[in-house]
Amino acid sequence: MDEQRKMYTGDWKCGSCGAAITELPFEPDPARADGLRCFDCHKKQQSQQRENRQMHEGNWKCCECGGAINSLPFEPRDDSNLKCRDCFRK
Numbered sequence: 001m002d003e004q005r006k007m008y009t010g011d012w013k014c015g016s017c018g019a020a021i022t023e024l025p026f027e028p029d030p031a032r033a034d035g036l037r038c039f040d041c042h043k044k045q046q047s048q049q050r051e052n053r054q055m056h057e058g059n060w061k062c063c064e065c066g067g068a069i070n071s072l073p074f075e076p077r078d079d080s081n082l083k084c085r086d087c088f089r090k
């Protein structure tokens with residue numbers, strides 16, 4: 001059994017920072033070589049996506065302290081018992 005993941009070696013370039021990419025866990029589509037990302041940029045992109053993940057902007061009020069809530073990680077169905085981040089932690 002071959003437990004090692006096959007790596008493809010080649011001579012590509014990161015489309016974001018321009019760093020050389022010599023190994024990939026998949027065979028890249030030559031037509032999409034511009035979209036290749038080196039390991040660092042890939043990681044950065046992923047963490048950015050996580051941060052930007054579905055933040056809903058709005059104008060709500062905390063039911064505990066009355067403080068303003070401007071963004072939530074979810075779309076509130078019932079906004080009468082929303083809590084701001086501080087009160088939520090209590």
Ligand SMILES: [Zn+2]
Pocket residue numbers: 014015016017018019037038039040041042
């Ligand atoms: Zn890069």
Ligand SMILES: [Zn+2]
Pocket residue numbers: 062063064065066067083084085086087088
């Ligand atoms: Zn509050």
